[in-house]
Amino acid sequence: MTNDSTNSGTNESTTRDERFAHGLEVLRKVDGEAGQRVIDSLADINPELGHQIVAWGFGEIYDRPELAPRDRQLVTLGMLTALGGCEPQLEVHINAALNVGLTPTQITEALLHSAGYCGFPKALNATFVAKKVFGERGLLPATSA
Incomplete structure (x- = not known):
């Protein structure tokens, strides 16, 4: 034994x-x-x-393999936004979302979409984190195509 x-x-x-x-x-x-x-x-x-x-x-x-990395990041961004108080983790995952192929427009659209489910304050907080990340990566202004 x-x-x-x-x-x-x-x-x-x-x-x-x-x-x-x-x-x-x-x-x-x-x-x-x-x-x-x-x-x-x-x-x-x-x-x-x-x-x-x-x-x-x-x-x-x-x-x-059931979800592509970009899809996993969309889910993660939605969850972190809805939880609130996860701004440091959002910063990491917004960078990750860009790394796996999401565009700034797709990210901001996902954050806008989240407002209907978790409220404008949480969506705003997440959007300001995205603005910081986009600025650091030279991706501002983030505009729709």
């Missing part, structure tokens, strides 16, 4: 390491430096949370 649990732990550790490595690859593709900064910022306070974000969030959930 002791040998089985030791072997099981080794296999789980390998699987854990593999999930983390795969998740880190996905995180870098989607979030780039912004995502890595989030993980790095957790190193001295809660490294396990950082590990779970990478291994589970990106290694297992984000990389599922």
Whole structure:
């Protein structure tokens, strides 16, 4: 029994390491430096949370084939907007949305659409985060085609 649990732990550790490595690859593709900064910022306070974000969030959930990365980002933007108080996470995910091919116009349209479901104050807060990100990336003014 002791040998089985030791072997099981080794296999789980390998699987854990593999999930983390795969998740880190996905995180870098989607979030780039912004995502890595989030993980790095957790190193001295809660490294396990950082590990779970990478291994589970990106290694297992984000990389599922049923939704394209751009669709996942639209869902994420809507959820973070509706939750409110998630401006730092919105900044990361608005950058990610741009990284996976969404345009500023598509992002602002999604934020406008969210106003009907979660209210204008939350949609405004999210829009101002988008304005900051677009400005930093030289994408203002964001206009419809």
